[in-house]
Amino acid sequence: MTPEELLEQVKQKFGDTVTESEVKGVEVRLTIKPEASWEACRFLRDAGFEYLNCLSGADWMTHLEVVYDLSSLRHPNKVHLRVPVDRANPVVRSVTDIWRAANWHERECYDLFGVRFDGHPDHRRILLPEDWVGFPLRKDYADERLVPYTDYGMEEKLPRPEAAPGAPKAAGPPKAAAPLPPTEP
Amino acid sequence: MTLKLGIFYFLAAFTVWAAAVVVLGKNIVRAAVALIFSFCGMAALYVLLDAEFLAAVQVLIYVGGITILLLFAIMLTSRIGAKAARVINDQAFLSGIAAVGLLAGLIYASTFGIGAMAGPPRLPETAPFLGRALLTTYALPFEVVSVLLLAALVGAIILARKE
Amino acid sequence: MEREKPIPIGTTAVMERTGETMEEMYVNMGPQHPSTHGVLRLLLKLDGEYIIDCVPFIGYLHRCHEKIGENRNYTQIIPYTDRLDYLASMSMNFGYVLTVERLMGVKVPERAEHMRVILAELQRIASHLLWLATFGLDLGNFTIFIYCFREREMVLDLFEAVSGQRLNYSFYRIGGMPMDFPDTWIDDCKAFLDWFKQRLPEYDALMGDNVLFQKRVQGVGAIDPKLAVDYGLSGPMIRSCGIRWDLRRNDPYSVYDRFEFEIPVFDTCDVWARYMVRRQEMAESARIVEQALAQLPAGDIMAKMPKNIRPPAGQVYCRTESPRGELGFYIISNGSVKPYRYKVRSPAYVNLSALPEMLKGCLVADVVAVLGSVDIVLGEIDR
C-alpha cells in the first residue's frame, strides 16, 4: 500500500473530519478533528500501523494539538497524525486501548500540556510532582524561575527570512500574564 | 571440687535467670533470645555432668534449630515483636500450683532418691553407648517416636497449606 | 489554570485509591536503593514473594529539558542533549543534529557522516559495556563490573582524544563535525577493536556460560512479542522478542546502509535474550566501526552553514537507533532561532513503561534482574 492509497482510504472513511492532508515521501500527514481521532487511530492500527512511535503535544496559542507518530514494523510507511483540541477544554479520547504505549505518553502530554485523555486508566501526572500547578509547556505558562532566551540583539541584526504561510509567529518571551499562585507547596 | 560446685551454682543461677526472663519478659523476641541463653546454660550443665553428647545435641537441636524456627515464626508474624505480651493471665494460679508441685517432687527426688532414677554407670564416651542403645534395646520406642514426629510434620504441612 | 486538587501519593494513599486491603503486601523499592539505577521508585504489590503488580514512579530527576529547549537556540541545545542519556551522549547528539539537519535539508559531508557513525557505534559499545557491568553487579558478579569498565575506559580515552571530554561530549554539530580525528586516533581505535574482540569470550566465560547466571535469567521477565510491539518497545528490548527491528537497517539514516552487519535477534523474550542481544550487538558495532574506518573518505567535515541556524518553518519527527532503542526528536520550527516545540521520545521511557508487564508473576529477587535488563537511564526518562 502506497502512502497515497492510504490517504485515499482515510479520506473516504472519515470524510470531512480530515481537515488537512499531505504526503511527504513515505509519510502521510493528517489533521483530524478530535471527535474522529480515536476511530482514525483504530483504523490506522488495523491498517498495519501497530507501532506508536511518539505521542506529543503542541501549544499553538489558539488551540492545543496532540500529535501521533505511527509506523509499522512490516512496511516503511509512516503516519503523522495531528489532532487539534480546544484550549479551554482540551479533551481527547485516550488511545491506550489501541496502543498500550500511549499510556505514559498521554500521561506526559497531560502533565506538560494539560490535555485530558478520556478513558485513560491511570490519569496522573508523571514527570512533575503530583501537586504541581499549571502545565509548563503551554506558551502562556509563566514562572519567575524560568531563564528567558536572549540572543544579545542578534535577532535584529541579521536578515530575517520570510516565515512560511500558515506558520505561527515566533512566540517571543512569555508575556507576564496574570501572576500564578505560588507553586511551592 | 569447690571450683566445680561454684561453676555449677553460677550456671544454675544463669539458667534460672534466663528462664525467668523467658516467662516474665514482656517483649516476645527478647524472651526468645533469653530462651537461647537458657538452653545454652542447660548445655553447660550437661557438660558438668559428663554428658557431652547431650550438651552438643542440646545446642544443635534446641538452639540451632528450634529457637531459630521460633524466631523465624515471630518475625513472620507481622508486628508481634513490637507488641508487649501479657505476662500474667487467668491461668497464672493453676500454672503456679503445677510449678510448685514439680519443684517439690524434684527436691524430694534429689534428697531422698527414687529407685528408678539411679543413673546408668559412668561411661568414658556416651555417644557410642547411646547409639547402640537406641538401635538395639530401644529400637522400637525410637521408631515409634520418629513415626510420631513424621505424623506431626505431615499435620503441620496440611495445616499450613492454604487450600 | 486553576489549582488542581493534589492527588495523594505514598503507599497508603495508593492503597486507598485502588481500594486494596492489607491482604496483599506493598513494598517500596527506591528511590534510595542501590539497584534501581538512579532515582526510580517502584511500588511493588506482593502476594508473598510473588509480584502481582508494580507501579513505577519517575520524575525525581526531571530537569525541564523540553522547556529549556524551547528557550535556547538550535546550537545551544546540543550540550543539553548530552545530559539526556549521559551514558550515550554521542548517540544523543547524533539524533538531535540529524533532526535539525533533516528540518533544514542540509547535506553533511561524507567524512563527517563516517565519523559520526564511528563515534556512535563506539558509544554503543561503551553503553552496552556499562550495562553489562551493572547488570553483573546486580546479580552479584562484581568481577565482570571491573572487566567491562576496563574496556569502557579505553573507549572513553578514545572519545577524550577526539573531543576532550569523557562523558558529555557535545561533539556533533549541525551540519557536520567540529574537528577531525587526531593524528594517531585511527590506529588507536583499530588497536582497541582488536583487543575488544578478544575480550568478548571473557565476558561469556564470566556471565553467559555460567550456569548460575543462566539459572537467574532464563525464563525471567518474559514479555509476549505482540505486547512488546503494543508497548512500543524498541532497541534490544524488541529484538529480544524475536522481532528483527533495528532503525539502522529498517529506516536507514546517515551512512548505515553502506555497512554489512547482522542484527542479533533472540526469541526467548526474557532477560537471557536481552543479555544475548546486547552481547552480540557489541560485536556487530565493532564490525561497523572497522568497516567505517576502512571506508573513511577524505574531505570536508563541515557543510556550509549559516551563522545563525534558522530552520524553515515546519515539523519533523526523526528517529535514530540509540543504544537503548528508538530515540526520536520531534521539532516544530516557526522559522526563528529557537524551536517552537522540542520533544524527545526517549527509548528507556517507553521501555520502562512495560516493566509492570514483565514483572508480573516474578519473584521479588527477580526485580533486580528484570530492571537491570531493561537498561534504563533516568536522565533520559525524566528529561
Place this chain on the structure above:
Amino acid sequence: MTFASLVERLYAVTEAWGLPWIVPTLVVMTIVAAVILGYIAVAAMFLIWWERKISAHIQVRFGPMRVGGWHGWAQSIADGIKLLLKEDVIPAGADKVVFVLAPMVVFAAALAAYVTIPWAPGLIVRDLNIGILYMVAISSLVVVGIIMAGWSSNNKYSVLGAMRSAAQAVSYEVPLVLSLLGPVMIAGTMSMGKLVEAQGGRWFGFLPKWFVFPQIVAFLVYFTCALAECNRLPFDIPEAESELVAGFHVEYSGMRFAIFFLAEYANMFVVAAIATTMFLGGWHGPWFPLPGLPREVAQGLFGLFWFLVKCYVLIFVMMWLRWTLARLRVDQLMDFAWKVLLPIAFANLIVTGLVLVLGKQALLYVLGIAIVLLVAIALAARAVGRPVRVGKA
C-alpha cells in the same frame, strides 16, 4: 616438649610452690584464650587483606598498595583502628540490649569453635570426644546472633536479611551434618584428634589415607554447605547488597560492625579447618626432623604448617568462587539444599554404611577416585567442546 608436657610442668611447678590447682588452670585458660583471640584477630585481618588482594588481582586491579609500604600490608590494621575509633551509633528505634548483644553472640560463637581445632599433633585446646558435633553445634549459634542483629536494628532490610539467613542456615545445616557423618563412620569416632590420626598412612603405597578420596561426594556437599553457612557468594543472599543493601548489619557501624566483619572471617577459617580435619588429613604431610629440635617439636611444627596450608588453600578457593560467580535466587537456594544436596548426602551415607558393613574400605577409595576422574573428564570435554561465540547471532 609438646604443649601437653609444658602444661604438666606448670602444674608441677605450682604444686611445688604450694598453690592450689586452680591457679595453673586459670593461667592456662587465660593464655590459651589470649592466644586464640590473638590468632583470630591477626588471621582475620590477614584474610581481609588477602581477600582484597585476591579480588583485586582477579579483577585486574592492584588492591591496597600504600598503607604500610609493601603491597599495603597494613591496610587492615589501619581499617581496624579507624573502625575502633568511630562513633558508636545505635539507631533510635533499635532494641538496645539485643542490638549490643548481637555482635557479641556472633563473635563468641566463632571463638568457641576454635577450642576443638586440632592444629598439630598434641596441639589442641581440648580434644572433646564429641569434637565435630560440638563444632557444628557451636557454629549454628552464629545464626542466632544474626537474627538478633537483624531484628533489633528495626529496619526492614535487616529483618529480611536475618530471615533469609535463618532459613538458609537451618536448611543447609542438615546436609552439612549428614555429609560430616561419612568420615565419622569410617573413623568410628567424633573426636577431632582421633579423626586426624585415622587419616595417617597411605593406601596402595602412594595415596594418602585422607577421607577426601573415599568421601569425595561428602566433601563436595560439605564445602557447598560451608559456603552457605558462611554467607559467601554464591550464597550471600542474607547480605545481597543489590537486593537488601547489606542485610542484617545495615545499621551497624564502627566497632560493632568490625566485630561482625571479624567473626565472618573467623568463621571462614573454622569452616576450612573442619574440612581440613575431616577430609584433607589435618596435620598430616611430609616432614623431616629439624636439626637442633626434638623430634616431636619438629613434627608439631610441620603439622601446624601443613594444617594451615590446607586451610588457606580452601579459603583461597572460597574467595576465588566469590569473585567469579553470580548470586543465586532465594528459592533456587532452598531448592538446591533440599532437593539436591540432601538426597546426595543421604545416598552417600547409605553407600558408605553398606561398604563399611561389607568391610571393604578400599572399595570406597576406588569409587571416589572414579568419580573424580569422571568429573574431570566431563569438565575437560565441556571446556574443549565449548563454542566460541564471537560476532554470531
